[in-house]
Amino acid sequence: MLRVSELNYQYQSETLSFSFEAAPGSITAILGPSGAGKSTLLSLLCGLLPPQGGSVSFNDDNFTQKPSHDRPLSILFQEHNLFSHLSAFDNIALGISPKLSLSAEDKARVEEAATKVGLEGYLNRQPGELSGGQKQRVALARCLVRNRPLLLLDEPFSALDPSLRRDMLLEVQQLAKTTGTTILMVTHHPEDAITIADKVLFIDGGKVVYHADIEELSAPPEVIKSYLS
Numbered sequence: 523m524l525r526v527s528e529l530n531y532q533y534q535s536e537t538l539s540f541s542f543e544a545a546p547g548s549i550t551a552i553l554g555p556s557g558a559g560k561s562t563l564l565s566l567l568c569g570l571l572p573p574q575g576g577s578v579s580f581n582d583d584n585f586t587q588k589p590s591h592d593r594p595l596s597i598l599f600q601e602h603n604l605f606s607h608l609s610a611f612d613n614i615a616l617g618i619s620p621k622l623s624l625s626a627e628d629k630a631r632v633e634e635a636a637t638k639v640g641l642e643g644y645l646n647r648q649p650g651e652l653s654g655g656q657k658q659r660v661a662l663a664r665c666l667v668r669n670r671p672l673l674l675l676d677e678p679f680s681a682l683d684p685s686l687r688r689d690m691l692l693e694v695q696q697l698a699k700t701t702g703t704t705i706l707m708v709t710h711h712p713e714d715a716i717t718i719a720d721k722v723l724f725i726d727g728g729k730v731v732y733h734a735d736i737e738e739l740s741a742p743p744e745v746i747k748s749y750l751s
Contacts, residue, residue, distance in 0.1 A: 524672060524704055529566055529576035529586075538562055538728030539576070544721065546581075546671070547702040549695065551715030551736070554725035555749060560708045563725065564674045567706070568597045580672055580704075595672035596665035600680055602657045604649040610636070610660045611645040617664040635663040639693060655686040662693070673697070675707040679714075687711075691718050712739065712750050724749075 523545060530539040538559045544550050552560050565571040567578060569590035577586045585593045596617075604613045614632045615622055624632070636645055639659040649657055658678055665673060675694065679687040695718040698705050706723075709715060715722055715736060722739055724732035724746045731745050742750055 524578075524580050524706075526567070526578045527576055529563075529573050529578050531562060531566055531571055532574050533562070533728075536728055537574075540566070540725075540730055541576075542723055542730050542733050544704050544706065546704055547698055548720045549698050549705045549707060549718055550721040550723050551719035552706060552708045552723045552725060553710075553712060553715060553746070553749070556710075558725045559728040560725050561676055562728070564597065564676050564706070564708060567593075568595060568674060569593055594670050595674055596668045596670045597674040597676065598658075598661055598665050598678040600677045602649075602661035602678075604657055604660055606649050608648065609645060610641060610647050610649070610652065610656075613649070613660050614645075614663045614667060617667040631667050632663075635666040638666060638697075639663045655682055655690070658682065658690060662690070666697070671703060673703050673705045675705065675709075677708050677710065680710060687714070688717065694718060715739070 523543060525543050526540050528539055528541050530537055540563050554560050566573050573586060577584055579585065580594050583594060611632055612622055614635060615624055618624065618628050618631065636642060639662050641659050641663060644652065644656060679690045682690065691714055694705060697703055716739060719736045722734060722736050723730060732743065
């Protein structure tokens with residue numbers, strides 16, 4: 523269970539504070555207007571920003587103050603952050619070893635992750651030889667080989683065309699089902715939330731103002747109705 527309790531951050535004169543829980547294997551879609559604090563929340567969770575207070579834990583492991591590399595999570599951004607001089611295989615393998623020192627078992631893990639995201643036959647190609655969707659698949663596979671129980675998605679598929687975006691979303695949904703990975707997904711597309719999420723978390727003004735089962739979006743409260751329309 524992911525537990526976020528009054529995790530707060532001071533930005534200029536505004537205090538952002540977040541509290542919620544997410545069950546193992548669940549997908550929580552994070553919605554809200556631009557500037558509401560969605561990406562700030564993910565930055566606090568992954569250690570890119572230091573919180574001024576509160577706590578965050580996963581399965582009773584409190585990682586509020588742990589360095590980024592010691593946290594039980596991976597994060598996938600809209601920018602895939604691939605190294606242009608490395609092959610797709612090596613870009614994925616960086617999730618296991620930054621020095622690319624791989625055992626036979628490690629290499630098998632890279633190939634397995636590539637297969638899961640549909641990259642068979644592309645592992646020897648460099649990023650410049652891949653489409654935008656294939657690059658994001660490489661970045662997703664790199665998250666998979668890290669084998670962390672929590673995955674944060676910061677609008678990683680928003681630049682893809684609708685059909686490819688849906689394919690990637692369904693792959694993420696399958697990941698949650700098969701591995702029990704807990705997923706938090708920031709998106710500007712409510713339809714993405716409806717497609718794969720179990721829960722919706724609506725953030726406005728740096729706070730969680732709505733947290734409910736995804737089915738409740740069919741009859742949303744006034745606090746988010748104007749956003750959805």
